[in-house]
Amino acid sequence: AQKVTQAQTEISVVEKEDVTLDCVYETRDTTYYLFWYKQPPSGELVFLIRRNSFDEQNEISGRYSWNFQKSTSSFNFTITASQVVDSAVYFCALSQNTGGFKTIFGAGTRLFVKA
């Protein structure tokens, strides 16, 4: 079975603070993919980042960075120097090679960035 857990329901920060969103996943597959999507108030989910299970190298892309640790089944996402426009709901998601034709999403973390 596959499952994605986002324990943080809401996070509130002040602009320019760094913020980390937590994600823990469960899967029995050895080949899988992890994603972060952003859902602004307009409602449309937008893809942010992706990582496959064979690549634990952590990366930075602009103000976004992620920490993938297979040993703890975690895929945490950090926004550096947050901005008001980062206010949205962020979803961690999982696709696996034998998971059929679907991507499984966590419940989301709502991020408020105050000016």
Added chain:
Amino acid sequence: DTGVSQDPRHKITKRGQNVTFRCDPISEHNRLYWYRQTLGQGPEFLTYFQNEAQLEKSRLLSDRFSAERPKGSFSTLEIQRTEQGDSAMYLCASSLAPLGSGEKLFFGSGTQLSVL
């Protein structure tokens, strides 16, 4: 590339009525998905089409729900005899490659259904 479009954006209906939503995926994407999202939750998978074939349906999709993609282009999702529990955001997404290959989803803005 005009993105995934959904119509209508909002639908208010009375319990027991039938409703139909439409999704137009990105034109070159042959894979189309329907998801349902309730308040405070992430999207939940409903069904998947590859071209015109419906290849997977979730147990969430009761007999009152039916989805079609007649020519492998746009898709419709119909809910018959709506119930208050059907109130949710219905999201459509499309992809170019299989999700099992790590492909990302492109989402529409959704149809917000309110059943009174």
